[in-house]
Amino acid sequence: MSELVFQEAPQVELLQWLARGSLKQKLLRTIRLWVWLRSLYGNRQERLALNDSFTYAEWRDAFFSPTHTKGEEVPSLHDPDCSCAKTTQQWLFNEQTGIVAHQWQESLMAHTGITDSRKVLKRRLFGITRRSLQGDLEVLADLGWLVYKNEKYYRVSEFPQRPLTPKDEAESNKLGVYELNFLHEDLVEIVENHSHEINGIQRFFLKVDYVIPRITIDLVGEWQYQLRQLWAETPVSPIKLTYASAKLESQVHCVVFPVCIYYFQRAVYLCAYGESPDQKTEWYNFRLDRIQKMIPLDWENSQLPLNLRKHYHKQTLPSPDDIAVEMSKAWGFDFYLPSQLMLIRFDKDFSDRYVSGTERHETFEEISYQQAQNLIKQKIKQPEQQALLEILKNRSPKDAYYQVCYRKQDNGIVMRLRAWRPKCEVLFPYELRQSIAADVAKEFQLYHQH
Template sequence: MFEQVFQDLPHVELLQWLARGSLKQNLSRAIRLWVWLCSLYGNSQKRLVLNDSFTYAEWRDAFFTRTHPKGDIIPKPHDSLCPCSKTTAEWLFCEKTSISAPQWKGLMLAHTGMDLSHLEQLLQQRLFGVTRRSLQGDLQTLADLGWLQYKAQKYHRVREFPPRPVSSQDEVTPTQLSAFELNFLQEDLVAISRVRRRCHAIAETYAQKINGVQRFFLQLDYVIPRSTIDIVEDWQYKLRQLWAKTPVPPVKLSYKSARVGNVVDCIVYPVCIYYVQRAVYLCAYGESPERKTNWYNFRLDRIHKMTALEWTSVIPSHLQQCYQKASLPTPDYIAIEMSQAWGFDFYLPSQLMLLRFDRNFHDRYIQNTFRHETFEAISYKQAKNLIQQNTKQPEQQQTLLKILENRSDKDAYYRLYYRHGDNNVSMRIRAWRPKAEVIMPWELRKNIADDVATEFNLYHNCGNY
């Protein structure tokens, strides 16, 4: 007989994982799946009297009363003792769970963005007042998530639970985080274990209220509008399904490109997802919108359509060659490339930069902060040598050396590598102006000078309105 016990509470993170997409749209099904798991793996009071291998009909007869309809229709209320008569609220807020209804509702509203009236209406619906087809779909979903195995026309309990966001009454306290929840954190490769420890410490120290007051808050800037959040979640769920396949297939994306200014089709191999610069991106290898690089970071909310292909389909030759040679790119490659130069567009060319900060600004806002692995403070003399060694055009070299002579040797100078053409790098430098100055490379300095001239024309007559 199976020994592991499922005691997870229906907290937001678990329900989001069970929803396999938008929790706002799939909340009832996610809660129903949680009840399924309690009935299959719960303790002796919750677990059904059911063999470890069973059919849908056997589960139905063990779960519902004898008078429960067996056809493929939504069962009408027929027996107050039948589980199909219980509302969603009755499953959630009872002595067995000890869940605070106001607190749970508040968290759910904050996470999904749904209206309270809509949530209340959903909670009053009969959770298992659904068709046989829906319940069989639940079984298939549990199999897809790794909670069951389907073979020989029967469902079989598993010996090990799949990794998931964990929270239970007996095993895990609300302040604990599992490794499952933190294994996606990315920083520089050397310091990643330190980052995880810090996150654990922060969460364990501040997750709960102190004397009844919540003192710790985490706010993430997110430029994606609420109207497309569900789309982003749906694409993340679809990608999760594709990555569970062997081999992982290529996909055809219909993508609204900001650079191209139109919707373009790109055939790519999806590698991984990053949340960076206030949005969620798919890092993929194959075709880019402009067809200038083999790699591209696709913003998920701009994907209009995603179609899985076969490796036998017509796909770019360089992508097909990677597949045939079993050398498809991995997330590790992306992490290493991002550590080599500043910027998220890791596929753009890396160039050396000489950056000057006003000393007062530097000591207040830059000193003792981390920007990128390649940021290295250098002396005024080293800055001069850097220009001489790396600016090949004599006229440009002399101009930059004269510019440096007119700058204070007391200012802060940095050498670093960056991704030339990365928009996020340009935006960061723009935010530092005029307290920061790019001295080298020449091309980047000239581009910034052009931007400054254009900006000056917008503002220089501000007193003449």
């Protein structure tokens, strides 16, 4: 028998992880998966008398009473002591779980929006067909809780990573199994201090803009799950993406090596190396909700582009650290675009209030009026140089001047500069300055038409 013990309570956070998507749509199955895990890895009172390898029929005979149906139909209420007779609330709320019903229902409502869970709780959790139960086993195997081979299911020697329940947390004195090094250090400190209720009241909330349409939420969750499975393999496989490109206004196919996931400005992106939708760069940030299909490929597949083959055979495939290095070189999320120096002027009062003392990028640096003048002389050729020097003469030396390396054509940078208008003026690059001026002129016409 496996020595691993699963005793987690059915907290909504754990159920959300087991759901691999919408908990609201998969609630009963997800709770059932939790019961499965207790029956396979629970303590001596809960764990079924099964070998470490077993068939569905063997689990069925150990879990249900002898009179439980062996056919394909939904079981009737044949035995009040059979596990198929217990309601969902009987599985959830008892002395063993220690879950308080109203608190659990409030948590469920907060996570899923389910305002009335009474009907669900009164349903027989295992009053379902053999086919549905077989589907549960397949999900557990997909999640890494079981291994399927030779028409049998095998217990695992190591549990997959998962969120910890409050009971686990008290024992381990950790926030969860996942480290928090992906967060900014200031946020890590806030989470460590305020991630839990204080005297029964939650005092910390994190609100982010998230523009992924609700109809694709489950799909985004599925892609994240599949990528997690890929990254657990050695070697990590390349993938073929079918991608709905907003820029090209068409569906394209790209063969790439998946490197990491970023949440950035309202959406989740896969940073990948290989082919880009427009075939102009080797890197690309793919928005997860626009991925239509994801197919793992073998490293010897003939569809692999030459750059991927070379890196694979040289064992120099890129890592998340490579992306972090490139992002540190220039301001902008599209780290694979060429970089360029930018000179910006802010109104002094605006800079004092909203820019000075903030962190924008490693290369975002305040300079003096004289340094700004010198930069124009050093970096800009005639006739644009003389034009910009004349413009600078009409600006106050008391204003705030900043230089920064940025990624050309990065949409996030363009949006940030728009948000700062009219308190921010791009002095150079000259072509960017001209582009912004054209946008401002169009905007002016919109507001001054009668």
